[in-house]
Amino acid sequence: MACSFVFKWGxxxxxxxxxxxxxxxxxxxxxEKSYPKEREVKLRRRKQELLAEKRDLILLEEKLRMHIKDxxxxxxxxxxxxxxxxxxxxxxxxxxxxxxxxxxxxxxLENLESTLANRHNRIEKENAMIVAKRADLKEKKNSLVDRMxxxxxxxxxxxxxxxxxxxxxxQMDEQIQEFIMMLNVEDRVFYERESGKYGIxxxxxxxxxxxxxxxxxxxxxxxxxxxxAESVGIRCQSCGRVIYNLEE
Ligand SMILES: [Zn+2]
Numbered sequence: 001m002a003c004s005f006v007f008k009w010g011x012x013x014x015x016x017x018x019x020x021x022x023x024x025x026x027x028x029x030x031x032e033k034s035y036p037k038e039r040e041v042k043l044r045r046r047k048q049e050l051l052a053e054k055r056d057l058i059l060l061e062e063k064l065r066m067h068i069k070d071x072x073x074x075x076x077x078x079x080x081x082x083x084x085x086x087x088x089x090x091x092x093x094x095x096x097x098x099x100x101x102x103x104x105x106x107x108x109l110e111n112l113e114s115t116l117a118n119r120h121n122r123i124e125k126e127n128a129m130i131v132a133k134r135a136d137l138k139e140k141k142n143s144l145v146d147r148m149x150x151x152x153x154x155x156x157x158x159x160x161x162x163x164x165x166x167x168x169x170x171q172m173d174e175q176i177q178e179f180i181m182m183l184n185v186e187d188r189v190f191y192e193r194e195s196g197k198y199g200i201x202x203x204x205x206x207x208x209x210x211x212x213x214x215x216x217x218x219x220x221x222x223x224x225x226x227x228x229a230e231s232v233g234i235r236c237q238s239c240g241r242v243i244y245n246l247e248e
Contacts, residue, residue, distance in 0.1 A: 013186055013187060013190065013232050013233075014183075014184070014187055015203065015242075015244040015245075015246075017179075017183065017187060018183075018187055018190065018191060018203055018244075019203055019205070019244055019246060020179075021176070021179050021180070021183075021191065022200065022201065022202060022203050024172065024175065024176055024179065025176060025200045026200055026201065027172070028169065028172040028173070028176065029200055031165065031168060031169060031172065032169060034165070035162070035165060036158065036161060036162065036165075039158055040158065040162075043151070043154060043155055043158060046151055046154075047151065050144065050147060050148055050151060053144055054144060057137065057140055057141060057144060060133075060137055060140070061137060064130070064133055064134065064137060067126070067129070067130060067133070068130060070126070071123060071126050071127065071130065074119055074122055074123050074126070075123060077119055078116060078119045078120065078123065081112050081115055081116045081119065082116065084112055085109065085112050085113065085116070088105050088108060088109050088112070089109070091105060092105060092109075190242075194241070194242065197240075198214075198239075198240075198241055201214055201241075202241060202242075203241060203242055203243075203244050204236055204239070204241040204242065204243045204244065205243065205244050205245070205246040206219075206224070206227055206228075206243060206244075206245060206246070209224070210224060212236040212238060212239060212241065212243060214236070214239050214241050215236060215238050215239035215241075217236060217237070217238035217239065219236060219237065219243070220237055223235075223236070223237060223243070227243045227244075227245050228245055230245055
């Protein structure tokens with residue numbers, strides 16, 4: 001209480017103003033608490049999910065490409081077989097070979113035709129699979145694009161809301177600073193000391209004419225009397241805050 005020797009409280013104290021400042025700071029605090037932090041966390045999580053999905057789709061696309069390559073290989077094999085069949089057919093009617101050789105060529109031809117039928121079936125089957133996979137991939141991609149758009153709209157909405165809030169907070173901070181500058185010396189010393197000790201809610205008021213508004217303690221009758229008589233510097237016997245005569 002060193003200050004009370006320097007400043008004699010009383011005539012210049014303006015509790016109305018200090019209380020107004022306190023209310024302003026409480027409003028600012030409530031506004032800051034309304035900052036949509038949870039939404040920010042949710043959005044960040046959503047982004048991670050979408051990116052993971054995108055990575056999966058890229059992998060699926062890569063797999064599809066490999067699958068198509070395999071089919072191309074099968075088709076090349078089919079071409080090679082067809083060429084060999086054509087060659088053998090030519091040789092069979094060329095009169096250049098012995099009966100034994102012709103038999104062996106005939107056998108080879110049968111083998112090749114069976115392999116060709118096998119390749120043909122596999123290619124048909126694989127092609128059908130590719131068509132299904134491609135359709136599935138396209139559907140997944142479209143769905144992802146839609147959800148990405150939805151996510152981006154939500155981010156935009158969130159950013160706008162956040163910026164509005166930050167702008168309001170900035171305005172309030174300026175307002176509070178101006179308010180503090182306008183306080184007289186006594187009030188400012190009081191404000192700095194008390195808010196250093198009690199935080200934003202440094203000034204208490206009479207609640208229902210009997211209670212401390214901050215700690216809800218029932219006040220002693222002397223205290224109540226003094227506060228109602230507008231004496232300066234009367235404190236709550238429980239939390240120690242100065243009580244200001246403003247009935248709620
Ligand atoms: Zn109290």
